């Protein structure tokens with residue numbers, strides 16, 4: 001379960017400028033520690049970067065949250081631009097960094113770990129980088145029993161391990177996280193005690209919404225204790241449910257992997273009479289994987305996501321639509337996100353949660369398969385075939401694809417530049433194609449969801465021709481994307 005520590009966060013750092021310019025800034029070590037020494041950025045002597053004009057980011061550079069504007073509109077909210085600064089707040093041999101990965105797996109975790117280690121080492125000459133084993137609880141729990149014979153995890157599973165470029169050289173080619181991960185076990189004071197006792201002064205925390213909430217609490221406690229420790233988050237979520245950022249790393253890879261299952265479902269469905277291929281993908285509260293995989297595939301006739309309630313029977317319902325597709329085409333493909341239609345399932349485990357406090361879901365794919373079979377055999381006396389494919393863990397256990405690898409590299413390097421420059425309490429994130437530092441309060445304030453009154457969902461509906469399961473009265477106006 002998450003820590004019971006007070007979730008009260010310090011006041012956001014907001015700076016205003018002309019034309020209703022707003023900078024939602026991130027904290028800096030100098031906000032609460034006076035007279036900190038600064039040093040020239042060692043990158044200025046690095047032969048790889050010395051030829052780059054204006055390699056260092058201007059101290060006033062910021063990135064707008066909204067790029068579609070009206071000529072008389074306000075300049076609006078901005079975030080601090082990520083990147084190397086001319087001055088740094090740590091000397092290389094003073095840095096003792098640590099990296100932890102928390103929550104579910106996501107393609108690209110190992111790439112982020114690799115690039116933090118290599119970025120610190122090659123760009124800033126930092127040699128002491130500690131890997132924390134098995135998520136937040138690895139900061140304080142002794143995992144001596146966690147030492148399976150052989151293998152990468154076996155090698156690393158000993159609570160903490162020092163990482164260097166050689167040790168992480170090829171880890172981006174494998175899925176998962178070499179550090180291990182977990183849900184639950186966040187205990188703010190034990191974690192900060194461990195950081196303080198070990199003399200760690202840069203903490204890199206890779207994880208999703210729950211993890212970033214935990215990171216915000218760690219930052220607050222570090223600030224309360226007045227420690228010179230930078231806390232940097234790198235947002236990880238296969239569900240793409242973290243707000244503000246353009247998309248999370250690993251998402252493209254997951255969508256690509258989901259295509260393989262959808263293709264298989266389509267091949268099966270086309271090969272048998274009256275056949276339905278049903279694919280369940282991840283997406284606990286947000287249906288982005290299902291939506292993007294559907295739009296990418298073009299073989300999908302119906303996509304069901306948590307944000308769009310649906311119903312089975314009667315006019316405009318799913319059964320009626322399935323019957324129509326089978327009569328017209330003889331086959332169909334349905335993609336369902338795991339969080340869709342949970343309200344239709346029995347109440348039995350609705351109140352159960354995992355160790356992190358996330359709602360535990362029932363298998364909507366199995367349930368829907370059974371309901372479809374029952375309906376067509378018993379009520380419509382129709383012979384149908386149904387092939388259910390559940391690629392759930394396959395799509396998140398793969399290594400990241402090429403574009404996610406590049407994305408992970410830049411996120412990791414941005415985090416390193418930010419921490420070296422003394423920023424803290426931030427998440428490294430892509431906003432309108434630019435790398436930024438986003439304050440924790442913005443990252444954890446809500447979950448990113450598919451807006452079903454938005455253009456993207458309309459594009460999906462028009463590509464599948466499925467019913468919207470909505471009446472006009474359910475539709476609220478929204479800003480289209």
Ligand SMILES: Nc1ncnc2c1ncn2[C@@H]1O[C@H](COP(=O)(O)OP(=O)(O)O)[C@@H](O)[C@H]1O
Pocket residue numbers: 001002003102103104135136137182183184185186207208209210211212213214215217236237355356357358
């Ligand atoms: N509200 C919270 N406060 C502090 N820690 C949290 C909170 N929610 C989750 N955590 C911790 O963050 C870690 C990952 O959370 P989880 O929800 O499982 O995954 P994710 O970060 O991917 O959403 C767990 O160790 C969990 O204890």
Ligand SMILES: O=P(O)(O)OC[C@H]1O[C@](O)(COP(=O)(O)O)[C@@H](O)[C@@H]1O
Pocket residue numbers: 102103104105208209236237238239282283284338354396
């Ligand atoms: O079975 P596990 O490991 O708890 O993971 C399942 C969940 O992980 C998710 O991928 C989300 O994980 P995160 O919150 O860790 O990003 C959900 O889609 C899914 O419900």
Ligand SMILES: [Mg+2]
Pocket residue numbers: 103208209210237
């Ligand atoms: Mg989560």
